Amino acid sequence: MTEQTLILDGARVAQDIKDGLVSRVKRLSEQGITPCLATILVGDDPASATYVRMKGNACRRLGMESLKITLDAGTTTEELIREIQKLNTDPNVHGILLQHPVPHQIDERAAFDAIAIEKDVDGVTTLGFAQNAFGFAAYPSCTPAAIITILDYYRIPVEGKHAVVVGRSPILGKPVSLMLLNRNATVTICHSRTKGLGDIVSQAEIVVAAVGKPKFIQGDWIQDGAVILDAGYNEGNVGDVDYEACLEKASAITPVPAGVGPVTIAMLLKHTVDAAEKQLG
Amino acid sequence: MTEQTLILDGARVAQDIKDGLVSRVKRLSEQGITPCLATILVGDDPASATYVRMKGNACRRLGMESLKITLDAGTTTEELIREIQKLNTDPNVHGILLQHPVPHQIDERAAFDAIAIEKDVDGVTTLGFAQNAFGFAAYPSCTPAAIITILDYYRIPVEGKHAVVVGRSPILGKPVSLMLLNRNATVTICHSRTKGLGDIVSQAEIVVAAVGKPKFIQGDWIQDGAVILDAGYNEGNVGDVDYEACLEKASAITPVPAGVGPVTIAMLLKHTVDAAEKQLG
Numbered sequence: 001m002t003e004q005t006l007i008l009d010g011a012r013v014a015q016d017i018k019d020g021l022v023s024r025v026k027r028l029s030e031q032g033i034t035p036c037l038a039t040i041l042v043g044d045d046p047a048s049a050t051y052v053r054m055k056g057n058a059c060r061r062l063g064m065e066s067l068k069i070t071l072d073a074g075t076t077t078e079e080l081i082r083e084i085q086k087l088n089t090d091p092n093v094h095g096i097l098l099q100h101p102v103p104h105q106i107d108e109r110a111a112f113d114a115i116a117i118e119k120d121v122d123g124v125t126t127l128g129f130a131q132n133a134f135g136f137a138a139y140p141s142c143t144p145a146a147i148i149t150i151l152d153y154y155r156i157p158v159e160g161k162h163a164v165v166v167g168r169s170p171i172l173g174k175p176v177s178l179m180l181l182n183r184n185a186t187v188t189i190c191h192s193r194t195k196g197l198g199d200i201v202s203q204a205e206i207v208v209a210a211v212g213k214p215k216f217i218q219g220d221w222i223q224d225g226a227v228i229l230d231a232g233y234n235e236g237n238v239g240d241v242d243y244e245a246c247l248e249k250a251s252a253i254t255p256v257p258a259g260v261g262p263v264t265i266a267m268l269l270k271h272t273v274d275a276a277e278k279q280l281g
Numbered sequence: 282m283t284e285q286t287l288i289l290d291g292a293r294v295a296q297d298i299k300d301g302l303v304s305r306v307k308r309l310s311e312q313g314i315t316p317c318l319a320t321i322l323v324g325d326d327p328a329s330a331t332y333v334r335m336k337g338n339a340c341r342r343l344g345m346e347s348l349k350i351t352l353d354a355g356t357t358t359e360e361l362i363r364e365i366q367k368l369n370t371d372p373n374v375h376g377i378l379l380q381h382p383v384p385h386q387i388d389e390r391a392a393f394d395a396i397a398i399e400k401d402v403d404g405v406t407t408l409g410f411a412q413n414a415f416g417f418a419a420y421p422s423c424t425p426a427a428i429i430t431i432l433d434y435y436r437i438p439v440e441g442k443h444a445v446v447v448g449r450s451p452i453l454g455k456p457v458s459l460m461l462l463n464r465n466a467t468v469t470i471c472h473s474r475t476k477g478l479g480d481i482v483s484q485a486e487i488v489v490a491a492v493g494k495p496k497f498i499q500g501d502w503i504q505d506g507a508v509i510l511d512a513g514y515n516e517g518n519v520g521d522v523d524y525e526a527c528l529e530k531a532s533a534i535t536p537v538p539a540g541v542g543p544v545t546i547a548m549l550l551k552h553t554v555d556a557a558e559k560q561l562g
Contacts, residue, residue, distance in 0.1 A: 130411035181455075188470075191462075191465070193441050
């Protein structure tokens with residue numbers, strides 16, 4: 001590419017979203033409502049603790065509240081669900097985030113599905129997944145929503161494009177695939193059992209990396225002019241994409257950090273404000 | 282292809298499934314339970330009336346019951362939902378089928394979602410869709426389930442294969458894509474806005490035609506040795522696949538009729554028996 005690659009600036013997109021929330025939070029506060037996100041952290045994984053802290057801080061910076069629930073690493077599914085149910089019925093809590101992953105003894109799906117759909121601002125419930133797949137979710141999963149928001153922000157066309165999603169998790173690969181499909185992309189979903197992955201990725205006009213392996217997506221897999229969205233965040237601030245190698249080929253790319261990550265948090269805040277506004281009726 | 286193309290005999294697969302149900306229906310009947318499928322037909326579309334009659338007849342041939350509800354073409358969403366709710370609470374009804382499509386004034390999604398998940402034997406609810414997408418639905422949508430069942434019956438490997446699904450409806454294209462994905466296929470989902478459809482289909486080792494247009498899938502799109510599943514059923518007993526042209530290329534293909542159609546009805550019967558057995562506790 002002789003043209004300069006566009007760096008998709010997630011920090012800027014996130015800031016714009018958050019700027020748009022300030023007046024909404026103020027208006028709510030005039031009505032006596034402070035949007036409140038409850039975060040649940042089970043166990044003491046340091047990365048998870050950092051994520052939860054970042055989300056709490058992001059709330060407070062916008063004048064929102066953050067209720068932090070920390071549970072022992074040995075918490076059972078039943079205990080966790082009881083905590084979630086308390087938050088479901090707490091009128092001061094508008095959104096609930098259960099930090100992923102939870103310790104292995106917990107039935108994560110059961111815990112996610114204990115979250116009331118109207119407080120599922122992180123978009124993790126089974127029902128919320130399907131509503132999103134059918135295009136009418138109140139709160140689509142935050143990382144997929146962030147990816148779509150970045151594409152929209154930079155007016156990158158999706159309709160009729162061939163998008164290749166690498167990864168098929170319930171809160172990332174699957175929902176983002178269906179969201180791109182609903183925007184009229186032709187979508188190929190790849191994963192660990194895919195054969196000839198490089199050849200398939202090389203057909204993509206839009207690549208979504210959602211695989212959780214550092215620098216997994218190779219530069220020589222990328223078609224000239226492709227748009228690359230890197231939803232990975234691995235140890236050492238490295239994404240799922242071999243950034244330097246892919247940068248040369250792509251027409252646009254999200255960096256890591258300051259790409260999809262900050263927009264994901266902004267979507268979470270936006271969804272929490274949306275939920276709080278519903279309390280106004 | 283010099284080798285003979287395998288004709289995937291849906292009538293035979295369906296018969297095997299129904300044969301397997303006979304003893305289960307008998308056992309239930311000894312306990313005083315007759316598995317009952319309630320069918321709802323709104324309006325007087327002759328094709329829909331035929332489908333409903335076929336499903337009712339299929340029930341009776343197995344010693345199951347079929348409760349046929351016929352509603353006026355002018356029925357409102359509210360009226361339809363009230364009928365569904367009656368069936369939800371009727372202990373003699375084990376499965377509910379709302380014949381698709383419904384007249385335009387009805388909110389089809391709202392009507393589908395009024396069906397209690399434990400009676401959603403046709404797999405049309407929003408929640409059922411997501412449970413299927415995550416691999417734990419009690420009753421996956423019947424046509425997608427039929428396609429997977431045919432692949433299984435003929436021991437056609439899916440893992441690592443590239444499957445191309447043409448169509449993205451909530452009860453066919455989307456769920457079958459996710460079911461193939463869950464079986465470790467690499468899945469491409471195409472639709473009316475897809476560019477270069479023929480080129481994409483020509484990469485497929487498994488082709489699922491779910492588009493609702495007669496003879497839409499062309500022979501020269503088909504890779505030598507591909508497996509073709511035709512979920513279409515158009516006027517004049519014609520599928521979505523140009524059968525004669527595709528037959529020459531495919532290693533295996535479902536005919537129309539006697540392909541996916543009869544297996545779809547068998548899945549509906551099986552799900553209704555499954556639901557009735559749950560009443561035994």
